[in-house]
Amino acid sequence: MKVIIFGATGMIGQGVLRECLLDHEIDRVTVVGRSTTGKTDKKLREIIHQDFLSVSTIESDLFGYDACFFCLGVSSVGMNEEEYRKITYDITMSVARTLVDLNPSMTFLYISGASTDSSEKGRIMWARVKGKTENDLLALPFKSAYMLRPGAILPVHGARSKTKLYRVVYTGLTPIFPIFKKLFPSLVITTETLGKSMITIAKQGYSKRVVENRDLAKIQLIK
Numbered sequence: 001m002k003v004i005i006f007g008a009t010g011m012i013g014q015g016v017l018r019e020c021l022l023d024h025e026i027d028r029v030t031v032v033g034r035s036t037t038g039k040t041d042k043k044l045r046e047i048i049h050q051d052f053l054s055v056s057t058i059e060s061d062l063f064g065y066d067a068c069f070f071c072l073g074v075s076s077v078g079m080n081e082e083e084y085r086k087i088t089y090d091i092t093m094s095v096a097r098t099l100v101d102l103n104p105s106m107t108f109l110y111i112s113g114a115s116t117d118s119s120e121k122g123r124i125m126w127a128r129v130k131g132k133t134e135n136d137l138l139a140l141p142f143k144s145a146y147m148l149r150p151g152a153i154l155p156v157h158g159a160r161s162k163t164k165l166y167r168v169v170y171t172g173l174t175p176i177f178p179i180f181k182k183l184f185p186s187l188v189i190t191t192e193t194l195g196k197s198m199i200t201i202a203k204q205g206y207s208k209r210v211v212e213n214r215d216l217a218k219i220q221l222i223k
Contacts, residue, residue, distance in 0.1 A: 002067075005020065008032075009035055012150075016071060021043065023199055068099055089129055096137055100141055118210070120135065146206060146208075147211065148211050
């Protein structure tokens with residue numbers, strides 16, 4: 001199985017990359033990002049690319065993949081809708097449209113978020129933009145596409161957020177995360193479980209195209 005990861009240097013992407021490198025059924029992992037992951041592995045290839053609104057210059061490197069794990073994203077804090085839409089919607093759709101042309105038999109998995117607004121009409125800006133992104137991705141002619149909506153994510157195995165504020169918050173909450181996970185298992189997921197669940201979906205598919213956190217927390221166990 002050959003997979004491509006966008007956003008492998010982010011917290012979620014780090015978790016997904018780790019699980020891909022450990023999975024014996026995945027024989028090639030290509031990551032595309034603006035900076036290197038710092039990882040070395042015989043089945044890992046890295047492509048450094050700066051402008052994700054245009055991936056035409058690396059099209060030859062994007063052909064021949066079975067699955068894409070799209071983990072690029074940004075917090076909406078301090079951003080207006082135009083800025084947030086450019087990163088969340090425009091970049092995602094630019095990459096996805098290129099990939100579906102090159103790999104129509106690909107399974108595309110998109111990291112969205114809990115409480116995303118599929119109606120695209122709600123009052124919360126980020127939820128509307130995410131909802132529009134989900135809807136338009138699902139309309140593309142991929143073999144299959146899944147919109148993943150994780151809840152509170154606990155970084156494990158060295159995964160860490162690139163955002164300083166988030167790192168501080170995660171550090172402060174780390175001691176209580178395991179307790180919170182036991183009390184509310186449908187709301188919390190680790191980067192390890194999320195990565196394994198994404199791989200399972202890519203291999204076997206899933207009955208729902210929009211996958212909530214409560215499902216992601218158990219999918220890794222499906223055989």
